[in-house]
Amino acid sequence: MWYVPKTKELLKASFSDSEIRVWIKQAAEYYGIPHVLLAVILQQENGPKGSKFLQTMQFGERSVTTLLAIVDNIAFDVVPDKLAGGSSGFANMSRATLQNSVKYTENYYCKKPLPEDVQYRIFGWNQDTRIPGDDWKADLYYAAGHLRELIDRATGTRCHSGTLTPELLKKVIASYNGSGPLAEKYSSDAMKLLDGAKSGTAWLYFYEK
Incomplete structure (x- = not known):
């Protein structure tokens, strides 16, 4: 996956499943949302049990969309939105959805979308590019922020806890x-997955206590 490492991780070749699950938990905690909610969304969007062929095709499609969004950002909106603005990244968010959720976080929670240790984790380089898929650790926080917004909307209560x-x-x-x-x-499938995880008949791949 597209991940910008911390300075001390530069020589690290891979990250364990447990390490990635810790990132997911940290993103959920930053926004005060249920950890299991972010985990089930990521499972719905990434299908860890899918075939290698499908996973490769999905990765390729999302990577192309992210690349076009990066080019579009550099080249002052030269790429059509239907190409550069599509859903991509770890959380499969569209550019508009991601950027709107960031505005919600800034306007109503008065906080940055990424904590500083994530935003500036390598040589002070700003990872808050607001481009889905540009950095998949940032994607986790953008997705958690969007879920925070959706929870507020569904409950009619800001900061619902x-x-x-x-x-x-x-x-x-x-x-x-x-x-x-x-x-x-999509939501029915997710609820079945959650029920299955509770009964021990299904596995939440991205969840770890």
Whole structure:
């Protein structure tokens, strides 16, 4: 995956599943959202049980979209939005959704979308590019911020920190995907995954206590 390492990680060739799951937990904690919610969204968007062929195709498609978005950012909006603005990255977010969620975080929570130890983790280089897929650790925080916004919207309460009912949880998950029948199926599949994880018949790949 496209990941910019910390300065002390420069010589590290790979990262364990547990390390990545810790990043996910930290992103959820930064925004005060349920850790399991971010984990199930990432599983829905990445299909860790999919075939290597499908995973490779998905990675390639998202990487091209990210590259076009980077070029578009440098070349002053020369790439059409339908190409550069598509969904990409670890959390499969569109550029518009990501940037709108960042504005929500800044306007209503008065905080940066990334904590400083993530934003400036290598030689003081700013990783808050607001381009999906440019840095997949940043993607986790952008996704968590968007879920924070969706939780607030679903509950009608800013900074909601209480328990989410199954109905509200399903509503938030559907909203992450969009609207209409496909979003409903997306949320139903996610709820089945959560129920299966509770009963021990399914595995939340991106979740670790």
